[in-house]
Amino acid sequence: MIAVMPTVDGHMLDKEFFADQVEANLDRFYAHAILMTKNEACAEDLVAEGIAKAWKAVDSLQDATRFVPWVKRIMTNHFISEQRKASTKTRHIEYHEEFSEESEPFSLFEQLHQPFLLWWGNPEKEFLDDLLQKDIVAAFEALPENFRIAVLMADVEGLSYPEISDTLDVPVGTVRSRIARARSALQKQLWDHALEKGLVDQEGED
């Protein structure tokens, strides 16, 4: 059977191209896996299994310039289906999913913004500038898994809500509210972290 390979610049996507792409982007795949699994050994397994799966499914790659997001998506799907298998054994609950809709989302902007500040002051931008990548990673890793994956898919992979809905097999409405709550939780984490580190002071609180 001859598979029709996607092409890059007119060249067939062959094994060599695939291996080169994997090699060149391995850090990105690994970083993605770490954010998902939060564990180095699990992340290694996930990358290896994801890449093996990707090769088997290479026919489904329509545009070779989308190699990285395509592999990441395969990794994400693989991770989710593995989690699902494990969760039917342990009957784990979709945590935080049933949180009351009414609870006000937490907004960093509201904490930081000072509407009456002179025009050159921008405390919210300063806050972001002080924020290190590792602060964000820590806040991110503190999120429950379904929140983490939702934000990963939306912000890191840039998938649309319908695409996320498709991958996770949940309604678009659930995706929408999950992403909203995940971001609120993430901002709360960042705020608490900043308070702990003394990056912000609470003098404005009353």
Next chain:
Amino acid sequence: MSEKPEKLACEQAIKMILEYLDNELTEHDHVAMNGHFETCRSCFSRMEFEKMLKDKISALPAKKAPDSLRNKIKKVTGKF
């Protein structure tokens, strides 16, 4: 000047900022948001802030794959 579409209240605009940035609003709402940002500095700053944070998150991962993984992957791709 052309007639203005119905005005958004800040409260409504704030609720839609993240979906605006995700490009998930209907075209009608998206246009209404653009209109709101033109006249409301506070919501515009808020949108800018959320955008910067989103960009920071999208740039997130900066982890090097360990050698053990590189070797493992070489074995995987070597078998193709």
